[in-house]
Amino acid sequence: MPELPEVETIVRGLARSICGKTIAKVAIGLPKMAVAPAGVNFQRAVRGERISSVRRRGKLTVIGLESGRRLIVSLRMTGRLVVLRPGRAAIPYEHISLFFTDGSRLAFADSRQFGRMRLVERDEAWDAHLGVEPLSGDFTPERFIGMLSGRTTPIKALLLDQRRIAGVGNIYACEALWGARIRPGTPAKALTKPAIRRLHDALVEVLQRSIAMRGTSVDDYVDARGRQGGFQNVLSVYGRAGSGCERCGRAIVRTVLAQRGTWWCRTCQR
DNA sequence: CCGCCGCCCTGCTTGC
DNA sequence: TGCAAGCAGGGCGGCG
Numbered sequence: 488m489p490e491l492p493e494v495e496t497i498v499r500g501l502a503r504s505i506c507g508k509t510i511a512k513v514a515i516g517l518p519k520m521a522v523a524p525a526g527v528n529f530q531r532a533v534r535g536e537r538i539s540s541v542r543r544r545g546k547l548t549v550i551g552l553e554s555g556r557r558l559i560v561s562l563r564m565t566g567r568l569v570v571l572r573p574g575r576a577a578i579p580y581e582h583i584s585l586f587f588t589d590g591s592r593l594a595f596a597d598s599r600q601f602g603r604m605r606l607v608e609r610d611e612a613w614d615a616h617l618g619v620e621p622l623s624g625d626f627t628p629e630r631f632i633g634m635l636s637g638r639t640t641p642i643k644a645l646l647l648d649q650r651r652i653a654g655v656g657n658i659y660a661c662e663a664l665w666g667a668r669i670r671p672g673t674p675a676k677a678l679t680k681p682a683i684r685r686l687h688d689a690l691v692e693v694l695q696r697s698i699a700m701r702g703t704s705v706d707d708y709v710d711a712r713g714r715q716g717g718f719q720n721v722l723s724v725y726g727r728a729g730s731g732c733e734r735c736g737r738a739i740v741r742t743v744l745a746q747r748g749t750w751w752c753r754t755c756q757r
Numbered sequence: 758c759c760g761c762c763g764c765c766c767t768g769c770t771t772g773c
Numbered sequence: 774t775g776c777a778a779g780c781a782g783g784g785c786g787g788c789g
Contacts, residue, residue, distance in 0.1 A: 488782075546783085563783055565767085599766045601783070640760080649784075656783075746762090747782070 489562040491621070491654030492697035493708045493716065494543050497568055500711030501541040501548070501593070504570045508587040509537045517582035520597065522605040529606055532556070533585070545617050545653030555609030560595065565707045566602030569594050598707070617653040621690055626652070628687045635675040635683060642678060642686070643671035644745040655690065658703055658725045661750050663690040665724045670756045671742075671749050696721075724750040 489497070513530040515521045523529040533552070540551035548568060550558040560568060569578060573590030583595040583604055595604055607613040619626045634651055635642070645651060646660040655663075664671050666689030669682055678686070697703060702716030705726060709715055723733055728741040732752040742749050 561784080564781085597766095598768070599782090601766065638759095644760095647783085 488564045488656055488658065488705070489566065489702070489708050490546055490656035490659055491543075491694055492659070492718065493702035493710075494546050494548055494562065494654070495698050496702045496710045496716065498541050498543040498548055501550075501568065501570065504711060505538050505550075505587070505591075505593055506541060507538065508589065508591070510534060510585050511588045512586040514584040514586065515582070516584075517600060520582050520595070520600065520603055522603055524606065524608060524611075527606065532606060533558070543654075544614050545620070545649055546656065547614070547617075557607050557609075557613070559603075559605045559607055559613055561603045561605070563597070563599070563601035563603075565599045566595065566597040567707060567709060568711060569596065569709065569713050570711050617649055618651040619653065621652050621654060622694060626687075626691070628684045631687045632680060632683050635678060638675040640675050641672045641744055642669060642675050643747075643749060645675050646690070647745065647747070652690075654694075657747050657749075658705070658722070659690070659693055659697070661725045662693045662723055665751060665756060666690075666693060668756050671744050671751050724752065726750060 510533055513533050515530065521529045523532060536552040536554060538550060539553050542549045542551065546562070548560040550560065552558065562568065571578070571592050571594050578594055578596050580596040580598045581594045582597060582600070585593040595602065619630065635645065638645060643660050643664060646655050646663065647657065663686060667682065667685040669678065669686055697718040700717035700721070701710060702708060703718040703722065704715035705719050724739050727739045727750060729738055731737065732739055732755060735752065735755045737752060737754040739750055739752055
């Protein structure tokens with residue numbers, strides 16, 4: 488599942504490889520994955536555009552076009568964005584392809600078809616629903632404390648809520664809670680200020696460490712060149728049910744919280 | 758505004 | 774061993 492560090496890694500790769508390229512042709516094999524504003528034809532609107540930037544917002548890839556329009560790509564669980572050299576055969580589940588004038592292409596593949604590539608207008612408030620960027624200066628411990636105050640929601644569910652913090656998914660929510668020694672089910676308002684500060688720091692730290700290792704490849708994630716990340720080798724709890732906690736040695740357990748698999752240590756997460 | 762639920766899909770795991 | 778059923782999961786729309 489591509490979360491913030493995985494999307495950041497993809498975006499860095501794309502920024503180097505497709506910026507400045509001009510889109511010659513768009514192939515759409517699965518129409519529901521390509522979304523455009525009412526009355527706008529996706530293929531016609533995108534054809535002839537030049538890529539001016541590639542950025543990230545939360546878990547979204549934002550491809551800036553010269554006209555000011557943008558392509559917002561949501562990879563969901565199994566989506567991939569890979570740049571392919573001219574003549575390369577279609578990769579599995581390649582449903583949308585942006586062919587550039589040099590013959591290379593950006594392939595958007597997704598086995599589960601949950602991913603979307605959305606064309607938005609220059610002035611469209613496409614990210615109004617997204618919360619603070621956790622690696623920006625706006626994500627301060629004080630702001631995080633305010634975010635949690637009075638909320639009865641389990642802290643893990645709050646971490647996953649994109650309207651509050653953008654980019655955190657199941658892997659990094661689990662890892663950050665382990666790092667801060669906090670039980671995933673703790674009501675947000677029950678956390679002490681020192682605990683919230685620990686969680687803030689653990690979250691920032693785990694996201695930065697993962698970016699440095701080019702993300703976590705547990706399922707389908709690969710970067711823009713098709714390479715796996717490295718963070719799956721250093722995960723502390725995610726997907727590690729039954730193995731020993733690195734801190735106390737007791738078995739990591741898997742429970743379900745907010746309809747999500749949740750991995751944690753019953754002994755050292757309080 | 759808030760929170761919960763069902764849905765979208767298909768590869769993989771489970772169980773008989 | 775083989776096959777079918779069920780699970781997993783991010784985000785969104787609907788609902789209370």
